[in-house]
Amino acid sequence: MTSLTLSLAEVRALTLRALQDNGMAEAQARSIADIVTRAEADACRSHGLYRVPGYIAALRSGRANGAACPKISQTHASVLKVDADRGFAPFAADFARSQLIETAGRQGIAAMAITNSFHFSALWADLEPLVEAGLVAWCYVVGQCSVAPHGGRQRLMGTNPIGFGWPRAEGAFLFDFATSAAARGEVELKRQAGEPLPEGWGIDRDGAPTTDAAAALEGALLPFGGHKGSALSMMVELIAGPLIGEMSSRRVAELGISDGGPPPGGELFIVLDPTAFGADPRAAGEAFFADALAQPGVRLPAQRRHAARSRSRTEGISVPEALAMEINGLCAG
């Protein structure tokens, strides 16, 4: 597969042009270009340029609103509700972030729900600006319905990722993972490569364990970690679904969306100011991290991304030529 090397500025410019050429207003396009560029910089390819055609598909089908104007309401002192006006979640998050940070700082803890939106990006990217502002933060999104509950045989939950971040002086402690044993994209890659799945990733249409990727994609994925991961996935389904007025992943699946864009949904943030407990977490967690890193073989969650980021800034990033051409082809010409 032929690849091109692009600078991060080129990634940003290409994304911005493709989105604006498809009718997205500049402010929202800047939010999406930023999150795509940061994913590429961190070698998180599955949330980088690879996603641009999907953003555009949702614009072209008219489901996503390129002219979205998010609105914030605050009925309780520590709770923000952001109606994303059918736009993409990163734009609503950018729009509301300063108010969220201010609220968490004043109240000690705050929750923010983004609704009426499309989420197509990585949770770490949503959390990082909050964590860099010195806050401890969680976020939750309901993923595409594809996961059977522990003990069950049919799809019930989305891949339902969980993100958490803790501030450090250099490079936040940040993780973000699907509560399924593997993300759908990983299973799809195994299918394309003709490789078997590890045991415990999926079941077939009849609910029987399978290591065949195609059979698992037709059947269901399994939660990570047995009944514990299944319980966490249910938690995400509840708090990023009905709690904030959004549908469960199964109801979303019943909409039968097939334009290649992301499903509609929401996102829940919980943000805590550690100074409200008297802690300076940029210092308070360091003894623990030092103990962890003293063990050979132990890596903190964001370490690999931070290393990639340093490289990408100087060396640029590698993009499959076919993907770059596809995105160019989606531009006005």
Added chain:
Amino acid sequence: MTSLTLSLAEVRALTLRALQDNGMAEAQARSIADIVTRAEADACRSHGLYRVPGYIAALRSGRANGAACPKISQTHASVLKVDADRGFAPFAADFARSQLIETAGRQGIAAMAITNSFHFSALWADLEPLVEAGLVAWCYVVGQCSVAPHGGRQRLMGTNPIGFGWPRAEGAFLFDFATSAAARGEVELKRQAGEPLPEGWGIDRDGAPTTDAAAALEGALLPFGGHKGSALSMMVELIAGPLIGEMSSRRVAELGISDGGPPPGGELFIVLDPTAFGADPRAAGEAFFADALAQPGVRLPAQRRHAARSRSRTEGISVPEALAMEINGLCAG
């Protein structure tokens, strides 16, 4: 093993007497007797009468304060800090609960840290009164240092349980599990029974995978679910440790406590009022639960406990005679 049948009232009375005879003031003893009785009622034996000798050990050694007077401070509108005055956490939680519920209702979300305490009970029991008040709630405790991080070979984290609850009209959705593959008690039971451990539960002193329970107890337990469970365990270590001014489990282990009672530590609660988002969660989650329960083989987290509770109220509970005698022997006579 000979067993006795006790009514729940007898469990409560025995616990209350044993604690008061060992110098605990009545109000704190009532909190502990309540949480012990509720664990027995729900057939959660590992947190029931089995723990009473440990509570008393910490009183007799002077580490735990039987005359504790918890103090609440609230420097931010949505954050409560409860100094448990070296008492047991359930007493501090009982003491502060109405203020926590009121704060979450007014602000939409609230956090509460209990510090300077001893936690020896189950998280579901801490969460249940909050969830029955209509709130969505999480809690986190740093457990005993016994778990190696993913990729590591030495103990770094506690068993670090996570609890979550969501209100329902009948019987809350409530889970509570260690972020280790198994709780220490389960491994200890395997050792006593001479049974091998499932793969992935533990490593020996040299960091090699082992199915020998004694070797794993000398070495380290492993997180559940690989790097994902390991990341969650690190999160608990941070937010229920240094965030709230408590030590990491490793620092606690260095204290070398060996009186049989619980280690010192804290507890973090995060409590959210779903009505702040416009949701009636007693109704909002029900469509999801109905979808889940329509699948044969799927059980919601607290179902087994609720079934046990119904039985215990009419039939009482079964207690090993040796344990009942041990607790009787700890009473004044």
